Amino acid sequence: MSRFIRGFSYNAIMKKEKVLIIGAGLCGLYTAYLLQDDFDVEIIEARERIGGRVHNIAGHDMGPSWIWGHQREILKLIQTLGLVVFEQYTQGLALYDVPDGVQTFSPPQAAKSYRIEGGISALLEAIKEKLHCTIHLGEQVLSISQTKELEVETNKKIYTVSRVISTLPPRLAVKSIVYTPALETAVKNTLENIPTWMGYSAKCVIEYPNAFWREEGLSGFTFSHVGPLSEIHDASTKAKAALFGFVQSNVESANIEKKVLEQLVRLYGVQASEPTHIHFVDWKEEVYTSTEADKKPLSSHPNYGFDLTHFEGKMFFSGTESAMSDGGYLEGALVAALHASEKIKRETENDTNHR
Numbered sequence: 001m002s003r004f005i006r007g008f009s010y011n012a013i014m015k016k017e018k019v020l021i022i023g024a025g026l027c028g029l030y031t032a033y034l035l036q037d038d039f040d041v042e043i044i045e046a047r048e049r050i051g052g053r054v055h056n057i058a059g060h061d062m063g064p065s066w067i068w069g070h071q072r073e074i075l076k077l078i079q080t081l082g083l084v085v086f087e088q089y090t091q092g093l094a095l096y097d098v099p100d101g102v103q104t105f106s107p108p109q110a111a112k113s114y115r116i117e118g119g120i121s122a123l124l125e126a127i128k129e130k131l132h133c134t135i136h137l138g139e140q141v142l143s144i145s146q147t148k149e150l151e152v153e154t155n156k157k158i159y160t161v162s163r164v165i166s167t168l169p170p171r172l173a174v175k176s177i178v179y180t181p182a183l184e185t186a187v188k189n190t191l192e193n194i195p196t197w198m199g200y201s202a203k204c205v206i207e208y209p210n211a212f213w214r215e216e217g218l219s220g221f222t223f224s225h226v227g228p229l230s231e232i233h234d235a236s237t238k239a240k241a242a243l244f245g246f247v248q249s250n251v252e253s254a255n256i257e258k259k260v261l262e263q264l265v266r267l268y269g270v271q272a273s274e275p276t277h278i279h280f281v282d283w284k285e286e287v288y289t290s291t292e293a294d295k296k297p298l299s300s301h302p303n304y305g306f307d308l309t310h311f312e313g314k315m316f317f318s319g320t321e322s323a324m325s326d327g328g329y330l331e332g333a334l335v336a337a338l339h340a341s342e343k344i345k346r347e348t349e350n351d352t353n354h355r
């Protein structure tokens, strides 16, 4: 948008439009990064931390861990921000855990997955470092109404802005925010029917003094029909040895640590009985991620991707689930951010040309 009118910078003489981004997850932060030079951007985040589904506890990824080689936007961004990736540890045999007993097997070749040194949260912190806009933490958007502009009400104050970008999981955008005028029925129904990716999941990280399974020729990967962990992987970092697992959806969270250790001892032997720490996040219970409808596990990856707006196009519904490629994934959050920011720039340019 930076143009020159008779020697003056366009940006310098025009007041920048106010854009409010709801959510400081990967999509919200990257959207702000892409828009901040051309617009007056602020981010509202309900949690007391940035990241959304990206969440690090004691150096461990409690949300996403992996990126894949075909994901161009995230790999490009990682490089631009000077971060380092390493390959997911898969050397050695895997375990197959069935009611009859535990078997070892050599998993078939699959697409390599990669992790980020410092965890996925290192990517979000690096984007945040580049931002010169304000992020309001601990502030939940409650309602949005259209007068001459858009009035966004949070639990703390009212913001008057020209445009709003929601990066909330679609169901939450319908459930937790009141719109005046109300959403069109077709928009509401579409958003309500889009599941939050991994909204049904619960993740457990079990930290050990050393990666003893590696010494026994095991990769740390287990596929289990017994549980409570259905899928286990090596989650070690440079600093800490760890395994992580997804908890089966029918398992109660109460005493989860005890149940997990019993399974790990059965699979990996007595050394597994002495972890240094166990961390657990039940994403089903995270009210700024999941709705009641998200508690039901998904049998496959949904067909994500949509282009929906409200308030005569002044509000976009973005976030990873809106992405036309890699929807649901971290890559999708970036694809969605690129789409929303390009669209908003194009529309503002058009509005200016018609003035």
Ligand SMILES: Cc1cc2nc3c(=O)[nH]c(=O)nc-3n(C[C@H](O)[C@H](O)[C@H](O)COP(=O)(O)OP(=O)(O)OC[C@H]3O[C@@H](n4cnc5c(N)ncnc54)[C@H](O)[C@@H]3O)c2cc1C
Pocket: 022, 023, 024, 025, 026, 027, 028, 044, 045, 046, 047, 050, 051, 052, 053, 054, 062, 063, 064, 065, 066, 067, 139, 140, 141, 142, 167, 168, 169, 172, 176, 177, 197, 198, 199, 201, 202, 203, 283, 288, 289, 318, 319, 320, 321, 328, 329, 330, 331, 332, 333
């Ligand atoms: C356990 C788990 C494992 C995963 N594994 C992988 C993986 O290995 N690889 C991969 O690519 N992806 C994975 N994902 C998916 C990945 O985490 C998401 O694609 C990505 O983080 C979504 O980013 P987002 O910004 O679109 O949404 P979010 O991160 O959900 O951001 C939305 C933000 O909006 C905020 N918010 C909600 N309501 C309000 C409100 N009313 N007012 C203000 N703010 C609000 C939330 O707090 C949140 O910060 C995983 C997810 C989980 C939970």
